[in-house]
Amino acid sequence: MDFSVWVVMSGLLVIGLTAGVLMHRSDFCMAGAFRDVFLFNSYKHIRPLVLLLTLSALMFELCRLAGVLPTYPFSWFAPPSGVNIFGGMVFGLGMVLAGGCVVGVLYKMGGGNLMALFAFLGLLVGSALYAEIHTWWIPLAKQTNFSTEAITLPQWLRVSSTVPVLLLVSLGGFLCWRWQQTELWVNRNTAEGFIPLWFTGIGLAVLGVLTVLLCGVPMGVSTSYAKGAALLELWIIPDHLANLPYFMATPVHYALPIDGVLRSGGAGPNFDIVAIVQAPLILGIVGGAWLSAHLLGEFRVIWKVPLNQVIMVFSGGVIMALGARISPGCNVWHLWGGLPLLTIQSVLFVIGLVPGAWLGGIVLQRILISDVPLKRINS
């Protein structure tokens, strides 16, 4: 393996470890952020997400103006399509039922949560299912393509990105300032070693920018679930795997900023450019959460869990993986990477994600408990 690849993967592993510790300590749950707005009228987890988005938008734009952003817009984003909304909706439903998004599942699993492991398995199965419908789905998806080659909103509006980004940063900054004035950032969590959500929001924004500077693309992990599914199929049903175009294709061609060497990759069971930029993050997040839980003495696997919840989180993982492949991309990819650049795909993904999370909240409540007259938390 090239030395430059070692450098990139080591750096991403450290970023992943740090993110894992932060997310575990703060219980930084993005599924909960959207779910709790509808379920409890609680904005507690949405606020740090707004802070993260605002800071990311500001830092990415400053990097772009300074000429240190490897690519603009980020590679692997494409012009918008109607499936971005539909995929976001499916993803939102799945992540709420799974009890965590694609990274939430990782840090919860690292912290010893057995339910997250079932959601993780669901993500693998969902990715394998998508591979079965890929050839049927792609022609259908192409019919929903919008008639524009623009990738970001500023490109579509034919304006410099600075003004729209400044508007976004001003709005986000104003909201964060208002929450500070009304003491809504005050930490009321009494868990040992708790890190305030605002701190983790800032930390993850910084880690997101470091990820881009290191490997040229924002944080993303969902294609690696497909690679995991492909590895399992290679072991169990190799002949079937060889006949699946989704796993055999290498549609990604990309050069790391550090060495400029063009590498290819895809969802197949190979060590390629996708594995280089995603696998260290996954290992890091799981490892960081595991380390954090061990240091706190909180790593305990509870084996006796309700069967209806096991079925629900597994199904949620399957649905979430299908949403990630349909959209394409996961919530981390779109919210931490695409939305700060006002990427149209990401805007559409979030437009779909919101009603998906709302629907997920309804289904979740019906499954977990059907007779709760909920009272509002007002936090």
Add this chain to the structure above:
Amino acid sequence: MKVLKMDIRGQICPSSLLLVLREMNLHHQELVRGNLSIEVLTDNRDATGTIPDAVRNMGIEAFVEKMDGYYRITTKQQSD
């Protein structure tokens, strides 16, 4: 005083809060009169903030204790 014990360790988030809210609503009068206390065992770190918040909004105090790898949240009527 009766104590309603709930072991929600290992369950999906937000089971802890949903189940506590259900019991709070079902037994609200007893909790307010101080005849009943709810004791929740949870390994959900977020619940150490959300459950006390929800309980206090109903005029009842809540205490959080770190146990061996999990948390115990106990409600108590404020006038006690």
